[in-house]
Amino acid sequence: MPSQAADGKRKPPTAAVNLIAGGSAGMMEALVCHPLDTIKVRMQLSRRARAPGAPRRGFVRTGIEIVQKETPLALYKGLGAVLTGIVPKMAIRFTSFEWYKQLLGDPTTGTVSGRGVFLAGLAAGVTEAVAVVTPMEVIKIRLQAQSHSMADPLDVPKYRNAAHALYTVVREEGFGALYRGVSLTALRQGTNQAVNFTAYSYFKRWLIDWQPECQGTGTLPSWQTTLIGLVSGAMGPLSNAPIDTIKTRLQKAPAQPGVSAWVRITQIAADMFKQEGFHAFYKGITPRIMRVAPGQAVTFTVYEYLRDKLEKSNLAFVGGTFEE
Incomplete structure (x- = not known):
C-alpha cells in the first residue's frame, strides 16, 4: 500500500518521487503531444486575415501544410527545448503544489479546502513559469516559428x-530575452494549474468517495485517472486562450528598444483585434485543447502510476516503505 500517515491519510509525496514520477510523466506527455503544440503555435502566429468566403484554416489544414512543405519531422521542432525543461518543470509543479497545499491546509487536521487547492495550483503555476517555462517556451517558439524544409x-x-x-x-538580444512575456506566461500557467488541480482534485475525491474499494489506498484505476485528467486539462485553455495567443506573438518577436513589455502587449492585442478580428485571440484553441487535455491525461496517469509504484518500493532515495 502507499505510505500513509498515522491518521490513515496518504502521505504527501517526497521531492524524489515528484522528480522521478513528474519528470517521467512530462517526458511522455511531450513525446505524445508535441506535434499538436507546433500546429497551435503556427496557427497563433499566422497573421493572414481570411478572405470573404474562403475556408477557415483549421488545425488539420495547418498540420497537413507543415508536413507537405517541411516533412513530418517539422512537427517536432522545439522538442529538444521542451525535453530539456520538462523534468524540472514537472518536478517543480508537483513539489511546489504539495508544499503550497500543506502551507494553506488546516494546521491541526491538514485538510485543504477547495479554495486552498485553487491557490496552491495558482502559486505552483506561477512558480514553474518563472523558474523554467518562460525561457523554455521562448526557445521552443523561435524553433517552431521557422518555416523551413x-x-x-x-x-x-x-x-x-x-x-x-x-x-x-542570448548573444543577439541579451539574457533578458529569455524572460520576454514572463508576466503573461505566469498568468497563463497560474490559471491553468489553478483550474487543472482544482478540477482534478475534486473529481478524484468524488470518485474515491463513490467507490469504497478505493478509499483505503486513495488511488483510482488508471482509466479513471486518465478520464478526469482529460476533463480537467481541457478547462484551463478555455479560460485563458487570449493570454496564450498574445504571449506566443510577444515571445516570437525580437525586442524593441525603449518599449516596455506592457506597451508591447497592448500593441499586439490592439493590432490583432484591428487587423484580424476578435477570433484571432482564439487562434489555435482547438489544437491547444487537443494538446493540453490529452497531455494532462497522460501526465496524471503516468504520475499517479509511478508515484504508487515508487511509494510501494523499498528504494531509500524515493522514500519507500522503509519509512513506515
Missing part, C-alpha cells in the same frame, strides 16, 4: 537546434 540541406534556418537557439537569442 528539413529535407532540403540548402534551406538553412536561423536556429539549428535548441542549444543554438539559446546561444543566438
Whole structure:
C-alpha cells in the first residue's frame, strides 16, 4: 500500500518521487503531444486575415501544410527545448503544489479546502513559469516559428537546434530575452494549474468517495485517472486562450528598444483585434485543447502510476516503505 500517515491519510509525496514520477510523466506527455503544440503555435502566429468566403484554416489544414512543405519531422521542432525543461518543470509543479497545499491546509487536521487547492495550483503555476517555462517556451517558439524544409540541406534556418537557439537569442538580444512575456506566461500557467488541480482534485475525491474499494489506498484505476485528467486539462485553455495567443506573438518577436513589455502587449492585442478580428485571440484553441487535455491525461496517469509504484518500493532515495 502507499505510505500513509498515522491518521490513515496518504502521505504527501517526497521531492524524489515528484522528480522521478513528474519528470517521467512530462517526458511522455511531450513525446505524445508535441506535434499538436507546433500546429497551435503556427496557427497563433499566422497573421493572414481570411478572405470573404474562403475556408477557415483549421488545425488539420495547418498540420497537413507543415508536413507537405517541411516533412513530418517539422512537427517536432522545439522538442529538444521542451525535453530539456520538462523534468524540472514537472518536478517543480508537483513539489511546489504539495508544499503550497500543506502551507494553506488546516494546521491541526491538514485538510485543504477547495479554495486552498485553487491557490496552491495558482502559486505552483506561477512558480514553474518563472523558474523554467518562460525561457523554455521562448526557445521552443523561435524553433517552431521557422518555416523551413528539413529535407532540403540548402534551406538553412536561423536556429539549428535548441542549444543554438539559446546561444543566438542570448548573444543577439541579451539574457533578458529569455524572460520576454514572463508576466503573461505566469498568468497563463497560474490559471491553468489553478483550474487543472482544482478540477482534478475534486473529481478524484468524488470518485474515491463513490467507490469504497478505493478509499483505503486513495488511488483510482488508471482509466479513471486518465478520464478526469482529460476533463480537467481541457478547462484551463478555455479560460485563458487570449493570454496564450498574445504571449506566443510577444515571445516570437525580437525586442524593441525603449518599449516596455506592457506597451508591447497592448500593441499586439490592439493590432490583432484591428487587423484580424476578435477570433484571432482564439487562434489555435482547438489544437491547444487537443494538446493540453490529452497531455494532462497522460501526465496524471503516468504520475499517479509511478508515484504508487515508487511509494510501494523499498528504494531509500524515493522514500519507500522503509519509512513506515
